[in-house]
Amino acid sequence: MKFHVLTLFPEMIENAVHTSITGRAAKKGTISLNTVNIRDFSVNKHMRVDDYPYGGGAGMVMEPEPVYRAWKSVADLRENNGKKPRCIYLTPQGKVLNQTLVEELAMEEELVLLCGHYEGIDERVLEEVVTDYVSIGDYVLTGGELAACVLIDAVSRFVPGVLSNEESSQFESIQDNLLEYPHYTRPEVWKNRQVPEVLLKGDHKKIQAWRMEKSLERTRQRRPDLLEKNRPVTTAFFSPTGGTRKAAEIFTGYLTQNPRYLDLTRRKLRKKKIRFSSRELLIAAAPVYGGQLPVTEEPLFANLQGEGTPCVVMAAYGNRHYDDTLAQMKKRLEEQGFICIGAIAPVIPHIYSSVLGKGRPDEEDRKILKKFAVETKKRLEKGRTEGFASVQVPGNPDPEPKQMKPVKKTFDSALCTNCQSCVQKCPVNAISQETLEIRGDRCLNCMCCVKVCKAKARGYDCSQVRQYLETHYSTPRKIEFF
Numbered sequence: 240m241k242f243h244v245l246t247l248f249p250e251m252i253e254n255a256v257h258t259s260i261t262g263r264a265a266k267k268g269t270i271s272l273n274t275v276n277i278r279d280f281s282v283n284k285h286m287r288v289d290d291y292p293y294g295g296g297a298g299m300v301m302e303p304e305p306v307y308r309a310w311k312s313v314a315d316l317r318e319n320n321g322k323k324p325r326c327i328y329l330t331p332q333g334k335v336l337n338q339t340l341v342e343e344l345a346m347e348e349e350l351v352l353l354c355g356h357y358e359g360i361d362e363r364v365l366e367e368v369v370t371d372y373v374s375i376g377d378y379v380l381t382g383g384e385l386a387a388c389v390l391i392d393a394v395s396r397f398v399p400g401v402l403s404n405e406e407s408s409q410f411e412s413i414q415d416n417l418l419e420y421p422h423y424t425r426p427e428v429w430k431n432r433q434v435p436e437v438l439l440k441g442d443h444k445k446i447q448a449w450r451m452e453k454s455l456e457r458t459r460q461r462r463p464d465l466l467e468k469n470r471p472v473t474t475a476f477f478s479p480t481g482g483t484r485k486a487a488e489i490f491t492g493y494l495t496q497n498p499r500y501l502d503l504t505r506r507k508l509r510k511k512k513i514r515f516s517s518r519e520l521l522i523a524a525a526p527v528y529g530g531q532l533p534v535t536e537e538p539l540f541a542n543l544q545g546e547g548t549p550c551v552v553m554a555a556y557g558n559r560h561y562d563d564t565l566a567q568m569k570k571r572l573e574e575q576g577f578i579c580i581g582a583i584a585p586v587i588p589h590i591y592s593s594v595l596g597k598g599r600p601d602e603e604d605r606k607i608l609k610k611f612a613v614e615t616k617k618r619l620e621k622g623r624t625e626g627f628a629s630v631q632v633p634g635n636p637d638p639e640p641k642q643m644k645p646v647k648k649t650f651d652s653a654l655c656t657n658c659q660s661c662v663q664k665c666p667v668n669a670i671s672q673e674t675l676e677i678r679g680d681r682c683l684n685c686m687c688c689v690k691v692c693k694a695k696a697r698g699y700d701c702s703q704v705r706q707y708l709e710t711h712y713s714t715p716r717k718i719e720f721f
C-alpha cells in the first residue's frame with residue numbers, strides 16, 4: 240500500500256508513520272510513505288501558499304494552485320491506468336472514519352491524503368481532486384496531519400503483512416461492533432486482585448465463552464450505541480461435497496468473528512423451523528445443479544423465517560454457470576420474510592470434473608469475496624438508517640424443473656464394510672439402510688456417498704458429461720456479485 244500525503248508539515252507525518260508497527264512495515268516495504276510538501280509548489284516568490292478569504296472574515300485560506308500542483312505531481316507518478324487516484328481530504332466535515340471504511344480503503348493500492356491548514360482550502364481545488372471527505376471524530380484539530388496519521392495507522396493494520404500472525408490473530412471484536420474482553424498476564428494475584436479463575440484452566444471452549452460474555456457485558460456498559468449496531472450472522476449452507484461450505488466459510492469469515500453455521504446438508508436441520516429477527520443477517524449458500532437449486536424433499540431454506548431480515552444469497556457453481564439459482568434463492572427467501580441485500584456466485588470445484596473449478600476459491604477469489612464482504616457491511620450500515628434495498632439478480636426465479644440425466648453410480652460390495660456412512664450422510668435419504676441401494680427418484684447425484692466412502696466401494700461414471708463440460712466450460716470464470 241502506497242500513501243501519498245500532501246501537507247505543509249511532512250515531518251509530522253514522517254515521524255508518526257516511521258515509528259512502531261507502521262515504521263516496521265515501511266522498512267519492509269509492505270507500506271510506503273511519500274510525503275509531498277505543498278509549499279514546494281508555491282506560485283509565489285515568498286513561498287506563500289495561503290491568502291485572505293474572499294468575502295472577508297478571520298483566518299487564511301490555502302490557495303488552489305499549489306495544492307493542485309502537489310496533487311498533480313503525485314497523480315503523474317502513478318502508472319497511468321486512466322483512473323484518478325482516490326484522494327482523501329481530512330476534514331471535520333467528512334464522513335466519520337469507522338472500521339468498515341478502514342477496510343474498504345485498505346483494499347486500494349494507493350491513497351492520496353490531503354491535509355488542510357488555516358481555515359481550509361479553496362473549494363475549487365477540492366472539487367477538482369478530492370474523491371472522499373473523511374473526519375476522525377467530532378472535534379476540531381489544528382490541521383489534517385494527525386487525522387492522516389490516524390487513518391494511515393488504522394488502514395495499515397489491514398494491509399496483508401503489516402501485522403505479524405500473533406498481532407493479527409487477536410480477537411478483532413470491533414469488527415462485530417463489540418469491545419474487547421479484558422486481558423491479564425502474570426502475576427496471578429496483584430494488589431489483592433485475582434486473575435479470573437476460568438483463564439487459569441485450559442478449557443478453551445469455556446475461555447471463549449467467558450470472553451464473549453465479557454465483550455458483550457463491557458459493550459453494554461460502555462458503548463450501548465455499538466451494541467445496537469451488532470448484527471449476529473448465521474450462515475446456512477447445503478453442501479454435499481464441501482465446496483459450497485468452503486466458499487461460504489471464507490466469505491463469512493470476512494464478515495464476522497462470531498458466525499453461527501447451519502448445516503442444511505443434514506436432513507434433520509432442514510426440518511427445524513428457525514426464526515430470524517430483523518437485527519440479524521442470514522447468508523444462504525447452495526450449490527448449483529444444472530443451473531438451479533438442488534431439489535430436496537424439504538425444500539432448501541424453506542425452514543428459515545425472517546422478519547424483514549437482511550440476507551445474502553450465494554450460489555456456488557463448478558465453472559459452467561449459476562443460471563437461475565440466485566434468482567430462485569432470492570425469491571424463496573423474500574417470500575419468507577427476508578430482504579436480499581446481496582448475491583454472489585463463487586466458483587468451486589465441479590463435482591463431475593477434476594479440471595473445472597480446480598483449486599477454487601483461489602487467492603484472486605478470496606480478494607473478491609473480501610471485497611463483497613466489505614460491500615455487504617456498507618449495505619448493512621446504510622440499511623440501518625435508510626432501510627434495506629432488495630438487490631436485482633439475473634435469472635428466472637421460477638424456472639421449469641430440469642430433468643437431469645442421472646450419473647451412473649457404481650458399487651463394489653466386495654469393498655464395502657457396511658459402515659453406513661453413505662446411508663447416514665446422504666442429504667436426501669436416498670440410500671437403503673438394509674440393501675445399500677440408491678433410490679433413483681430421490682438421488683440428487685450429489686456424489687456425497689462417493690466422497691464419504693472410506694472403503695472406496697462407491698464410485699461413479701460420468702465421463703460423457705465430464706467430457707462435454709470440459710470441452711465447453713474450462714475457461715476459468717470470475718466470481719460475480721450483485
Ligand code: 6GU
Pocket residue numbers: 328329330331373374375376377378379380381382383386387
Ligand atoms: Cl480530519 N481534520 C481536522 N482539522 N480536525 C478534525 C478532523 C480532521 N477530524 C476530526 N477533527
